[in-house]
Amino acid sequence: MPANPLRRLWPRSLQGQLLLAVALALLLAQAISATLLYSAQNDRRNAALVHTAAMRLLPVARGDVALIPEDSPITRTRPRGMRLQVADAVAMLPTDRRDAESEAELRRVLTEQGIDFADVRVIHRAFVDDLPAQRRLDERRRLRPDRRLLKPDRVMLAAVRMDNNPRWLIARVLVPAAGFRPGLTLVGQTLLLYGLLVGVIALILGRLTRPLQALTLRTEQFATTRDTQGQLAPQGPDDMRRLITAHNAMEGRIASLLDEKDVMLGAIGHDLKTPLAALRVRIEGVEDEGERSRMAATIEDIVRTLDDILSLARVGRPSDPREPTDLTALIGQVAEEFEDLGEAVEFTPVQRIVLNVRPTWLRRAVRNLVANALRYGKTARIALTRDNDDIVIRIGDDGPGIAEEHIGRMQEAFVRGDPSRNSATGGAGLGLALARAIAEQHGGRLELTNRPAATGAIAGLTATIRLPAA
Template structure:
């Protein structure tokens, strides 16, 4: 807004300057032409009354031909003005010519006053000379020469000062108003970017113009409604989880009465898979509002504990020993993300290699396998919920495609990133990067 106002003021002042320059040009023409016409008419009156025309009186002299040469700059507009003035005085001339001679190229006769001033103070620098030549009906030329009025250089500085005053009087209030509007808008944008369902909403102060305060009030109400909806969602998910776990537990008890051991084991596996699916869905839905607080833990020990759990089950999982690495995070969620990656590697490759790398600003947990891998154009697709690649992962491996989606959500909620990449020699490498500090 301030730039637009400044541009408008600049354009207005430019137009004003053009009009003033045009007016000053017209004034210079009139300033030079009217006295010239008066002196020419006065000289003709002197001649008609029997007095001789002398150059010292009005600087009018008689010449046989026009003194205007090709080196002089013709001034047709001034010539027309001189002729019009002479017509008003009742003086008829055959031709009227006006030209400007460069300084020092045309000798201008000085008046007595100018000669006295030059003798007292020294001659001034010669200005441009305006030469007016008027041809009488008899063929003689009356010539009048004088200094061209100098341009007023103070006009530019006066206009510049006026422009600066206008800028100060107009732009300062505009900048004040713009700041008064933009400050609450910036605070509103910052609050919108910083909104998190993990913390209770803090209402913004409603200030600024009426339109801005209305927007801030609407944002405050919206944040309260969103938080209330998320709270209701958590309560609903808790109720669903409780209601589903109860019949699943009852089914787990009832299958003990099945005599066929193979059928009983198959039913138990199905119930266990349903429980894991339920846990994954509830965990994915509750992310962003975790109840677990951040604590300082040893990341190397946490990863080692997850690896030991798989080893206890007889899985082939290797872990490179790493130094202690203290970090603030939510241990249960990070443990869940690492477990999901190792579980995928064990399912699809039969083994996993886990390592931990520490940097100055981040730490990386790497899970590598020698499985069938994932096509390069599908590496990002597998992070979607309920996405499974049938070409390399069949139904017998279990799962419904939530493991990687849940792992990415956990890591991103912690401010990190998870990336899949093809491994040299075949297989897949999954890297979790977490910020330190």
Template sequence: MALLIAVALFAAQALNFAIAVRDRAQFRLAYATQQAATRVIDALERERTSGRALAADRGRVRRVAANPIPPALERRGEVTAELRSQLSEAGIPYRSIDTGLRPLPAEAKRDRRRADTVLVVAIEQPGKGWLTVNAPWPRPDRRLVVALIFQTLILYVVLLLPVMWIVRRISKPLRSLAGAARAFRPGDGTGPLEERGPSDVRAVIAAYNALGLRVNAMIDEKDRMLGAIGHDLRTPLAALRVRIESVDDDDDRNRMADTIDEMNRTLDDILSLARLGRPSEPPTDVDLSALIDAVVEDFRDLDKDVTFAETPRLKMHLRPSLMRRAVRNLIENAVKYAGGAEVSLLPGARSIAIEVADRGPGIPPDKLGAVFAPFTRLETSRNRETGGIGLGLALARAIVNDAGGDIALANREGGGLTATITLPRA
């Protein structure tokens, strides 16, 4: 806004300067030509009334036989045109008019304050020779430029300083509002943003604070609802688990137990995904290498083919339980669809990568991004018979995004899939 006003002021002052220069040029032209025309008219009137011809060497207006203006003098067409107009209006007959600008000698310049150039006018009258007269030619007024520059500076000070103050008063709370909106996390305990600035900006900040309160209230209500749902579902599942012990057939009892376990895992995944926006676990400093190694050891205890190349201690600030779950979900997918996984930790200068690779069937290239959507499953290779309801990758991406990182899938050369978690270094 300040820049726009500064440009507008500059344009207005430039236009003002152009108009002033034009007016000054017109004034100089009128001042010089009117003096010359008036002297010629007065001299001719005196000649007519007195009956005596103008002397060739006396007076301001002289009559000479030939054009006295040498070709080397500077000509001004506008001066000639203006003199023609004035003489025609006065009824003075003439055949031609010639004008030229002649610099004054150095000794004469000291006696003149306003002009250092003389306008020489020569008027040819039919059958009477040439009339010649000199008139002062005003010099360009440099004070006009100085005055306009000074005026422009005053305008910039008088207008721009208040405008910049107003813009700062508006933009500073708006920047605070933008920062608060970007950093908004439901339930993080951040108080309302201070309402400051002009009335309309304060109204926007007040609306943002009210919106934050409504969002937190809705999420609190959602958490209470999810807690009630989880409690109401786990209770009958626990009762079913007790009752299946009375089933005599071992195969039926085991299938029932597996179904109940799958329902519990699905319920845990759904609740975890829904509550991820407000995790109850605070970020702490953990050894990422040790965290991954612990997850890999859990799979090794279950006789799963999972390998991990140990790396030196790598300190990270994150939520360990959630990150452990994200890594576990990726390894579970690899074990489930390929029978094993190769886990590696790749530290970088600005980021850290956790890779989980397998030699399974892979994923079609056009489905690599779609599998992160909740409840999305690929029926061609990763069907319901392998287990799961399509929440593992969605939950893993949500956890990694909450930690400020990202997760990506890529097919391996020779078959298989590589899941890469990228986390920023502190």
């Protein structure tokens, strides 16, 4: 399934996500502010247009100035601006739009000026659809050639019908193209706010998240080494200091428990192996060779189980360092060991792969998985490949596989596919658990999957160790 590109752009750190949240909140606030400012500017603009139209209508409505016919020459007795029109009706074009708010404002202005009127209309019309407005603009350009006149995008018609006159008195006001004048100011304010707020918040978040990041790295280091050296000194706010102090104390307790466990297991191993060695010597005196062989096999089985238990206990705190290892050669040696014993093990090297590992432990894991495949499937096929960022070791067999509901439990200690505990079918059920622990020790994982046959049945089991290539 392809990854979502937005998910890749989303910051992963706490600081990045908080900064992005603040930036988005600020962007939303500025968008709301810009919308309100634009609405206020538009209201002021419409009010100014209405007042301009009212100033042209009032002198004629009050009778202070006589209306000049459309075909008369321009004189100083006409109202300023575009001349008025008298019409029997206010014609509405299909693209015209009435403005109820502007009509209410015009009524208010006329009422305050003591004008008695019967009706008021305010209509917005496209400039290209209004011939009188186009003629007036051309006339202005002829009279004032030195003045640059912008072509408007629409015309506002303010029409008033007086109480004592059935005809309409119409004033036209050219409306320039709408523009958001404070746009640059808002952009500048937004950039300034972004710089100040995001900068200050970044400093605060840095003080909060730096100790958290250090604690995360320390936790990852302790999970790998189980070493209490290099604990963090309390830093940051009081809550973070308390967290670091509590974490240091927890590390100390965990390390003490692990040390006690190692000492206890070492003592148990020593106390058990000593009598087992003595018992191995004493059985040499048994005359019955068959009985003596069975007793020796039982002792060897106990010793192997004890070694697995001690190895599983020590795998979390390895003492040997990692070293560059040729995995192809390492796996080839394991395959040769089993081939020398007459076992059916197949391994065909494809490419040379070198990786920093603990070779003793990884050899133990591969050996356990191969032995498991031979025990239940009679054959073992080993493959070593590189899969993107992983190094993959696969061991497949032709056995009965594992029921899907039991695959997860099979990697736990003392869990076996065969419930009987005897040397013929296996040990104590520690092989897979030890292999899983060794894979996790190297930062990888163990996977168990059934291989389906053509008939739908299980054709075998594939055990896969995935190790990070880096």
